[in-house]
Amino acid sequence: MRRFILTRLVQSLVALAILSVVVFALARATGDPLHLILPMVATEEDYANARRYLGLDRPLHLQYVKFVTNAVTGDFGISLRARRPVTDLIKERLPNSLKLAAFSMAVSMLLAFPLGVMAAVRKDTRTDRTAQVIAALGQSLPTFWVGIVLIEVVAGRLQWLPAGGTGSLAHYILPGFTLGWFVVAGMMRLLRSGMLDVLDAEYVKMARVKGVAERWVIWQHALKNALIPVVTFAGIYFAILVTTAIVVETVFAWPGIGRLAYEAITSRDFPVIQAVVLLTAAIVATVNLLVDCLYAFIDPRIRYAS
Secondary structure: OHHHHHHHHHHHHHHHHHHHHHHHHHHHHOOOOHHHHOOOOOOHHHHHHHHHHHOOOOOHHHHHHHHHHHHHOOOOOEOOOOOOEHHHHHHHHHHHHHHHHHHHHHHHHHHHHHHHHHHHHOOOOHHHHHHHHHHHHHHHOOHHHHHHHHHHHHHHHOOOOOOOOOOOOHHHHHHHHHHHHHHHHHHHHHHHHHHHHHHOOHHHHHHHHOOOOHHHHHHHHHHHHHHHHHHHHHHHHHHHHHHOOHHHHHHOOOOOHHHHHHHHHHOOOHHHHHHHHHHHHHHHHHHHHHHHHHHHHHOHHHHHHO
């Protein structure tokens, strides 16, 4: 088990190292950020002074070594646009993304659990077909389109909920539902599949033979075992929600880590882009590592096969 965890840890660190090279190169491939920072009347001397002050005049390999060395200690430099430490910007935005992801995950579970269970219990009925249509729509409709429609209809025409910003629970509903729309579909299909397997198990049949109430058999005996893969994937989904919220946060003007990344990309803010990408990659790698270890702990065949 220790060797398995060490192997997975080394693989995660190698992946992060490769990603750091890629994001460092791609951030600089977007162009010179000084064109967006300095005024139109700036002279060549102003450009040279700014480039020297920001360290952009140094060779790329030296810039990369400094970037990695500082990143290991938690120092991601100064934002070119905000002129503030990148760490401070992330500390301000990351809690908003975590709260939105937690709200979205809670909504997803509240919708997916009853739909998934009912679809399995009433297999091949109208309920099952309706649930599968919802799942297909959840996995096929683009997230940005769902968000725009909700803003236009719910916030614009009906004026039931605010279209953007933060401040109250009402501000979470539209972006939270939009962000969790895809998760509802995936989790519902996973739960339906798990329930169908469990409902045919011998211990479930035995419970029915003993006269246990059908409601108790479904929600206590069957659902408890069908939840194992769902709970495991919920951790991965949560990491995905935090790291892929750039579209939703931009559409709903949500001040989270995704919108920070969008603002950094449009302004060629290298330090912020690099920090956000590495941070989100580290979150995904950590969650995947924990899930792999959990799987190996539950099923020893996985670690022996690895």
